Amino acid sequence: MLSRREAVFLIVLFIASLPAVTARLYSSDEVQYFSYLRSLWFDHDVSFENEYRYFYDHHIAQTADFHQTFLERAEAATGRRINYATMGCAILWAPFYAVADLWARGLRAAGRDIAVDGYSRPYVSAVAYGSAFYGFAAIVLAIRAARRIVGSRAVSSGLAVWAGTPLLFYTYIAPPFSHACSAFAVALFVTIWLHVRRTWSGWGVVALGLAGALMAMVREQDIFFTFGPALDLSLTLYQKTGGRRQETDWRRLVRSAVFGISAFALGYLPQLLAYNALNGHPGPSPLVARKMFWHAPHAAQVLVDTHHGFFFWTPLAVLAMTGLVLMTAAPQRLRGNATAAPAESGLSATAGASDMRRLGACMLVMVALQVYISGVVESWTVAGAFGQRRFVAITIFLVIGLAALREWIRAASARIAVNVAIVICVWWNLALIAEFGTSMMDRQRLELGRNAYDAFVTLPRKAPELLHRYFTERSSFYRPAETPPR
Numbered sequence: 001m002l003s004r005r006e007a008v009f010l011i012v013l014f015i016a017s018l019p020a021v022t023a024r025l026y027s028s029d030e031v032q033y034f035s036y037l038r039s040l041w042f043d044h045d046v047s048f049e050n051e052y053r054y055f056y057d058h059h060i061a062q063t064a065d066f067h068q069t070f071l072e073r074a075e076a077a078t079g080r081r082i083n084y085a086t087m088g089c090a091i092l093w094a095p096f097y098a099v100a101d102l103w104a105r106g107l108r109a110a111g112r113d114i115a116v117d118g119y120s121r122p123y124v125s126a127v128a129y130g131s132a133f134y135g136f137a138a139i140v141l142a143i144r145a146a147r148r149i150v151g152s153r154a155v156s157s158g159l160a161v162w163a164g165t166p167l168l169f170y171t172y173i174a175p176p177f178s179h180a181c182s183a184f185a186v187a188l189f190v191t192i193w194l195h196v197r198r199t200w201s202g203w204g205v206v207a208l209g210l211a212g213a214l215m216a217m218v219r220e221q222d223i224f225f226t227f228g229p230a231l232d233l234s235l236t237l238y239q240k241t242g243g244r245r246q247e248t249d250w251r252r253l254v255r256s257a258v259f260g261i262s263a264f265a266l267g268y269l270p271q272l273l274a275y276n277a278l279n280g281h282p283g284p285s286p287l288v289a290r291k292m293f294w295h296a297p298h299a300a301q302v303l304v305d306t307h308h309g310f311f312f313w314t315p316l317a318v319l320a321m322t323g324l325v326l327m328t329a330a331p332q333r334l335r336g337n338a339t340a341a342p343a344e345s346g347l348s349a350t351a352g353a354s355d356m357r358r359l360g361a362c363m364l365v366m367v368a369l370q371v372y373i374s375g376v377v378e379s380w381t382v383a384g385a386f387g388q389r390r391f392v393a394i395t396i397f398l399v400i401g402l403a404a405l406r407e408w409i410r411a412a413s414a415r416i417a418v419n420v421a422i423v424i425c426v427w428w429n430l431a432l433i434a435e436f437g438t439s440m441m442d443r444q445r446l447e448l449g450r451n452a453y454d455a456f457v458t459l460p461r462k463a464p465e466l467l468h469r470y471f472t473e474r475s476s477f478y479r480p481a482e483t484p485p486r
Contacts, residue, residue: 002144006155010143014136020172022474023121023128028066030176031055032083034127036274037090037097038118046278048081054119077280084285087274088218089181093130100126128175135171135180136162141187142399145194149359150327150334150403157403164316164426166387167395169433178219179392185215186225187396193229200233200253205260212260213267220284222393224369226264228362233257235358291378299375302388307445308381310388313432316425317391319418320398321367323405328360333408360404363397370394383444386436431455434466437477 002010025034035051043050052070055061061070073082100122107114107122114120143158162168170179189211196204208229216223237253272282279285303310311318327334332353374380374390382389402422409415435441435454459466469476 001147002140002155006143010136010140010155014133017136017172018129018132019471021128021132021175022173023125023175025055025060025124025176027174027177028061028070029085029178030174031061031066031070032085033089033178034124034176035083036085036087037093037127038123040087040090041094041097041101042118046080046083046274048083052081058119075279075285078278080278082285082287083278084288085178086217086220087271088185088214088216089178091214091217092134092181092184093127096126096130096133097123124176131175131177131180132171134184135167135175138167138180138183138187138395139399141184141191142396145187145191145396146400146403148194149356149400150407153403153406154399157406158399160422160426161316161320161395161398161402164422164429165314165392165395165398166389166429167392168429169386169436170389170392173433173437174386177389179389182215182219182222182393183395185211185218186222186393189215189225190228190396193232197229197232197236200236200256202252202256202259205256206263209260209263209265210267213264213271216264216268217271219393221370221373221390224373225366225393227369228366231365232358232362292376293378294376296372296375298377298380299371302374302380303371305381306448308383308388310391312446312448313387314391314425315428316402316422317398319405319421319425320401323401323403323408324360324364324367324397326408327401327404328357328364330408331356331360333410334404363400367394367397381445386433428455431459434459434463437470438466 025031031052032048035048035055036046038051039045039048048070052061052066056067056071070081074080075082101116101118104114104116104120104122108116114122139158139162142161143154146154146157167180167183170177189208192204192208192211196208212223212226215225233253233256237250237257275284276282301309304312306312334356370391370393374388406415406418409418431454432441432451435451436443440454440458441447441451
């Protein structure tokens, strides 16, 4: 658990960071997720013709590709405009959107000239600040999980991942994407799993199933995270075979598993109904499957390609993954509170090195499945976006892994070296954000030599000017530069 001082510090830090939130929509992905919420709230349907027309006519998403994809193409079965997004973000944003709706109506009643149409500034701001809340909440949940499992260095590791990964970009620079919500939904799911796995109680597994449904509704590929708890429960079932007492436990665990699967199915039902109304069948658009190759030909590239690989965009992930591997291979070296207080750690009642090893292995499986599914899609490079954004979902594992690495290392000199590496990785992420936002870099790919020079030579000189622009003339970052500055 977090101490009172730590909790207050994190709350103050989040509030202080709110001026950095950019409340705007500009990409087709953002429009699709936002359109789900606006259409359900105002039109009570999943027909997005009017939303797409609004964003196109108001020069928010006015490109030929956008018009062709979203205003000309339609689902063959229903005739409705295509939407590749899911409704989970709409569910998470809804409380913030409700406040914005009340605020806009109140201002309108007071005589202010503000549109109560779901598109005006209060509504867009609600979604942006909602994502900022969920992005930071993901870090808080990750810190709590790392504290439970590893013990120390959880807060500093969490803040390093917050500043040193693309989560920062999708929390403050482009919050209407789904990624901050995805990081939160996965962190919530993992947090519940860590609590439930000690006893696998029926109600606990129901909560896990509902959290899994929310996670899958935010981003479909996040359903693969459910394999970790499923593997964990299967191993527990295997251990309960033989003997009358074990047979009773085995039956209880099977019953809990049925409850969890049923809860997931019930929780996911709204998405199935939305799919059926939009696509004519309870599943995603058939156009999505055309872009997928299930043998995952790009699984290695998505990690180590020098232009698009996750480990080059986010080198902090290398340290974090190393920590997860060490936690799995040699858990006895971790001196955290997990072994001493299993009831608080999320480990089983008979916690020990073997259970820590199992927990680490399940987490590595969950991460590996995200590598697999990212390598399946034709658009694995995510060129034009900041970083390997599909890996924002693994935020909680990065925090746990980084804390584990720092706790595992005992030598003072090695700890200093790791801390220096963490600082460099954080700066690299911040520098790439600045280069991306100022068109200083090619947004389609990394150019390591050029990016490194600008990160460690050019940007330190320009940092004060860029910070001033960001808080006083933020729109200047969105105007394409005629010639990328050097």
